[in-house]
Amino acid sequence: MCQLLGMNCNTPTDIQFSFEGFAKRGGLTDEHGDGWGIAFFEGNAARCFIDHKPASNSPVAELIRSYPIRSTNVISHIRKATVGEVKLANCHPFVRELWGQAWVFAHNGDLKQYNPQLHGDFLPIGDTDSEQAFCEILQALKQAFGNRTSLNRPALRDIEPVVRAACSDIARHGTFNMLLSNGQALFAHCSTKLQYIIRAYPFKQAHLIDCDLQVDFGQVTTPKDRVAVIATTALTDDEVWTSFEAGSLLVFQDGQAVIKDGLPVPH
Template sequence: MCEIFCFNSDKPKQINECLECFYNHSENHPHGWGLANMQSDEFVITKEPIKAACSQHLKEILSNPLVSKNVFAHIRLATIGEIISPNCHPFTELDDNNRSWMLIHNGTIFDYPPLDKYRELETGDTDSERILLYIIDNVNRFEKAKGAPSTIRERFDLLAELIEGLSKGNKVNLMLYDGDLTYIHSNMRDSLYYLKNDDGFLVASTPISDDDGWKPAELNKLFGIIDGNIIFESEEHDNEFVLTKEHDEFIQNSLDSMNLGD
């Protein structure tokens, strides 16, 4: 599968060291990398369908101070979708109120029919991109029915409901950003960790520093973060994902079909 990372703070911080540690894991996740630096209302996104450790472009980015309040990063181990740039995370899309959304995902959707119709609409061919299109479609529907833009709280409650449905039988570790709120969700044990310190809020698939404060993310809940603090927390659902032999076989077959098994 993949690894995901985000940094969220109330003040811009330099996070090169964290990113370098994160991208060092690319030997085991060699099928692409992505970086999203959120600057005011603009998403500065860079991604390539190559191993992060082999990317000269990424080396150039990290050779200069990267200072920001909101940063997301992804390294890909492909399970669904070819190794091409459109399949690299992050994915971005506008909703009908011209709000920009960004998503990175670590997991696999094994079965969720409501996503199927987005196969014809997505740029690439990943289940992750379909998740983003599905979420935006539902946000648009909600706001059309309301006749006005949603509030931050309304969007959070809507996403909590959608992600609970998505997570039944599927691994849904994801991070979303809507320009206001960072959303974090995990439903697989020991697959997402967080560190809260004076610099801000760090979340990653595995701890990326020697700090003693890293803790497992609480399972089966959606969290909403602004300025390094959790401001919303959903009710806990029952859809913990447990990897089975059948899941392993599905993933291996996907890798083999793309000649990625080595």
């Protein structure tokens, strides 16, 4: 199976610390060596880097580790191929345009007997079940709301039930852990395993599991900062991570969970 990493913040933040440990799982501390990718949102656009080489020794991954790109929404993925050969077209995250903004998607799992009826607006470039699922979700959104522009995009509270219904339908075919973002919010659906942590003031130190690296977030943040990190498994060994419930969909905005399974999350 693949692994996922997402970040949602209330202010543009770099993901270098989390990515340093996550990338090690791409062929060094774990077996996910069949490609990787990462996408950063900048307004309505997404800057996406993918490589069919293992993240642990990819020159592109080294660029990300040394170049602190700041974003409020980031999605990354390391792949262990189950459907589709090892090639660039099958590397996550996948990116498509809808309503004048980029949508980014990554999936962990394996879907059986899954052949969605795609009508042509969104079609896969590669041959993974993951990219088909992404196209089906976007197709469901367009069928629900039609053609929109930046001036009349549907609200997050209206988008969430459509995404949730599509995820539930797709999950009937197997394991469907996924991250999805339009740059305004980050959707996370769990079939089997996802965990998250909210980092907010007062910030503490954190130490990575996959390499001997520690950071004091209190030295690199402000009291107003808030960051949500979502991963397949916890990235640090000295913080308390929260496990998703199987079958749940959480929506993160401004560094915190705001919707869970259709209901507002109290804060």
